[in-house]
Amino acid sequence: MYKESSNVVVKHLVNRLRDVRTASNEFRMTIEEISRIIAAEALCDFETVSQNINTWQGSLDVQMIEVQKLVLVPILRAGEPMLTGILKTLPYARSGFLAMKRDEETSLSKLFYENIPNLEGRTVLLLDPMVATGGSLIDGIDFLKGKNPKRIISLNVLGSPEGIKKVQEAHPDVDIYIAQIDERLDENNYIRPGLGDAGDRAFNTND
Numbered sequence: 001m002y003k004e005s006s007n008v009v010v011k012h013l014v015n016r017l018r019d020v021r022t023a024s025n026e027f028r029m030t031i032e033e034i035s036r037i038i039a040a041e042a043l044c045d046f047e048t049v050s051q052n053i054n055t056w057q058g059s060l061d062v063q064m065i066e067v068q069k070l071v072l073v074p075i076l077r078a079g080e081p082m083l084t085g086i087l088k089t090l091p092y093a094r095s096g097f098l099a100m101k102r103d104e105e106t107s108l109s110k111l112f113y114e115n116i117p118n119l120e121g122r123t124v125l126l127l128d129p130m131v132a133t134g135g136s137l138i139d140g141i142d143f144l145k146g147k148n149p150k151r152i153i154s155l156n157v158l159g160s161p162e163g164i165k166k167v168q169e170a171h172p173d174v175d176i177y178i179a180q181i182d183e184r185l186d187e188n189n190y191i192r193p194g195l196g197d198a199g200d201r202a203f204n205t206n207d
Contacts, residue, residue: 001174001176001177002164002168002175002176002177002178003041003176003178004176004178004179004180004181005037005038005177005178005179005180007037007041008045009037010034010037010038010179010180011179011180012182013030013033013034013179014034014157014179014187014195016030016156016157017030017031017034017158017195017198018193018194018195019200020196022201023204024201024202024203024204025167026168027081027135027201027202028081028084028202028203029081030132031081031082031085031137031157032081032082032084032085032088033085034085034157034179035081035082035083035085035127035155035157036085036086036088036089037179038155038156038157038177038178038179039085039086039089039090039125039177040089040153041177042125042153042175042177043070044138046065046066046070046123047065047066047069048064048065048066049063049064049065049066050062050064050103051063051064051067065090067092067093067094068094069121069122069123070090070093070094070122070123070125070157071094071095071096071116071117071119071122071123071124071125071149071152072086072090072093072094072095072124072125072127073095073096073097073098073116073125073126073127073140073144074085074095074097074098074111074127074128075098075099075100075126075127075128075137076097076098076100076113077099077129077137077199077202077203078128078129078197078198078199078202079127079128079129080202081129081202082127082128082129082155082157083095083127086125086127086155089137094117094122094186095117095141096114096115096116096117096119096124097113097114097115097116097138097198098111098113098114098116098140098143098144099111099112099114100112100136100139101112109137111139111143114143115149116118116144117148117197118147118149119144119147119148119150120147120149121149121150121151122149122150123149123150123151123152123153124144124149124151124152124153125153125155126141126144126152126153126154127155128140128154128155128156129156129157129158129198130156130157130158130159130191130198131154131158131159131160131163131164131167131176131178131189132154132159132160132163132189132191133160133162133163133166133185133189134159134162134163134164134165134166134167134170134183135166137154137156137163137167138166138167138171141154141167141170141171141174144169147179151175152171152174153174153175153177154167154174154175154176154178155175155177156176156177156178156179157178157179157180157198158178158179158180158181158182158188158191158194158195158198159178159180159182159191160181160182160183160184160185160191160192161181161182161183161184162184162185163185163191164176164178164181164196167183182194
């Protein structure tokens with residue numbers, strides 16, 4: 001299943017990312033904001049647990065998200081701002097990391113670093129801003145499934161119809177929550193209209 005956000009605030013923020021005048025610091029903060037919104041959409045039916053808290057009127061039993069059953073896994077480096085944003089909402093969630101890089105000639109991705117906690121019985125939020133061909137996302141899901149998580153949810157900012165379709169075909173059991181699906185991939189496998197390289201723009205590493 002995939003769900004593209006219909007939230008006008010999310011669309012506004014995506015278009016802020018497209019603007020070439022958006023500086024790297026604002027770019028990162030905008031990705032953080034988008035990530036918090038789509039995470040809330042993705043977790044609207046997540047398991048809760050009863051907790052007793054102290055309020056201004058005394059003790060109260062409340063329902064809280066069971067963050068111990070949640071693991072946030074960004075695909076580095078562009079996924080870092082997504083992690084930062086969601087941790088502002090769920091600061092006690094555990095995190096793992098996958099570092100992958102796309103070969104610009106073959107458009108294939110390569111995993112060169114991973115640090116993943118125990119995923120048994122846990123839900124993974126896999127954080128990858130851009131879904132172009134879908135290759136790195138598919139590879140990331142392949143890897144995480146080897147760790148036996150209960151469920152994998154993909155959170156994404158921007159994608160192509162072609163990339164989303166490939167991910168769904170490869171992993172129909174993975175739910176995708178995405179801020180915006182753009183028109184197409186071009187001949188160089190870039191999303192159009194897109195927003196450029198999210199990692200370079202977030203960390204100001206482009207020439």
